[in-house]
Amino acid sequence: MRTVRLAFEAFDPHEELRRFSQGREEAGGIVSFTGQVRAEAGDPVEALELRHFGPLTLPGMENLAMRAEARWPLLGVLVIHRVGVMVPGDPIVLVACAARHRRDSFQAADFLMDHLKSKAWFWKREKTADGWAWIEPRSVDHEDLSRWADVP
Amino acid sequence: MLTLLFLGRLEDVAGEESVALDMAAPATLAEIAERLKPELAVAICAPEVRVALNGELVEQAALRAANGNELAFLPPVSGG
Numbered sequence: 001m002r003t004v005r006l007a008f009e010a011f012d013p014h015e016e017l018r019r020f021s022q023g024r025e026e027a028g029g030i031v032s033f034t035g036q037v038r039a040e041a042g043d044p045v046e047a048l049e050l051r052h053f054g055p056l057t058l059p060g061m062e063n064l065a066m067r068a069e070a071r072w073p074l075l076g077v078l079v080i081h082r083v084g085v086m087v088p089g090d091p092i093v094l095v096a097c098a099a100r101h102r103r104d105s106f107q108a109a110d111f112l113m114d115h116l117k118s119k120a121w122f123w124k125r126e127k128t129a130d131g132w133a134w135i136e137p138r139s140v141d142h143e144d145l146s147r148w149a150d151v152p
Numbered sequence: 153m154l155t156l157l158f159l160g161r162l163e164d165v166a167g168e169e170s171v172a173l174d175m176a177a178p179a180t181l182a183e184i185a186e187r188l189k190p191e192l193a194v195a196i197c198a199p200e201v202r203v204a205l206n207g208e209l210v211e212q213a214a215l216r217a218a219n220g221n222e223l224a225f226l227p228p229v230s231g232g
Contacts, residue, residue, distance in 0.1 A: 051159065051160065053157075053159055053204070053224055053226060054207075055204060055206075055207025055208070055224075056204060056207065056209070056226075118229070119229070120229065121226065121229055122229055122230070123159055123160030123161075123227070123229060123230055124230040125160075134160055134161035134164065134230065135230040136161075136228070136230060137228045137229060137230050138230075
């Protein structure tokens with residue numbers, strides 16, 4: 001089972017995971033990752049906005065989930081990604097992978113997150129007292145990707 | 153009209169999310185850029201900017217677009 005979607009409003013990762021786990025008794029392990037808007041001490045960031053491009057963003061996420069399914073024996077994949085304006089503490093992304101054995105679940109979830117961070121069609125900007133500013137790509141995200149060079 | 157969409161930081165360069173140009177005959181990227189303000193023309197022609205014609209990625213050099221088309225300019229993504 002593959003569920004991949006964009007969330008245009010706040011979502012509840014716990015409720016999503018509860019639903020994902022239902023009927024997945026054959027899975028020996030479900031690994032999930034929730035990304036949320038980070039608040040740091042003294043952080044001037046008031047809000048974060050994620051933009052997407054309709055024709056490419058969701059199809060790209062679906063293709064990524066299919067790559068994970070082709071590489072690891074997964075019993076289920078869940079990918080939910082927020083777009084819109086968020087504040088610190090809000091969930092941005094939820095990835096969950098169910099498999100008979102835990103290592104496949106861990107690796108597939110890790111693969112999905114590395115690609116969502118650096119390859120998926122999202123643009124991010126932050127709001128501070130000075131206004132909104134776009135965030136440029138970070139080289140560490142591309143280094144993360146090189147870990148998966150052997151996955152077709 | 154030919155619709156140009158500017159994603160990410162390109163929206164700031166353009167000053168708006170989209171621009172409509174009257175482009176009767178199919179135009180190359182350079183010809184389209186000529187119709188825009190100079191800093192936007194430079195920004196959309198940068199090699200790291202991907203271009204989608206009617207929602208499909210195309211090579212900058214092969215691009216031809218006219219009225220009725222939508223061109224989206226996609227700068228490098230900044231992650232989830």
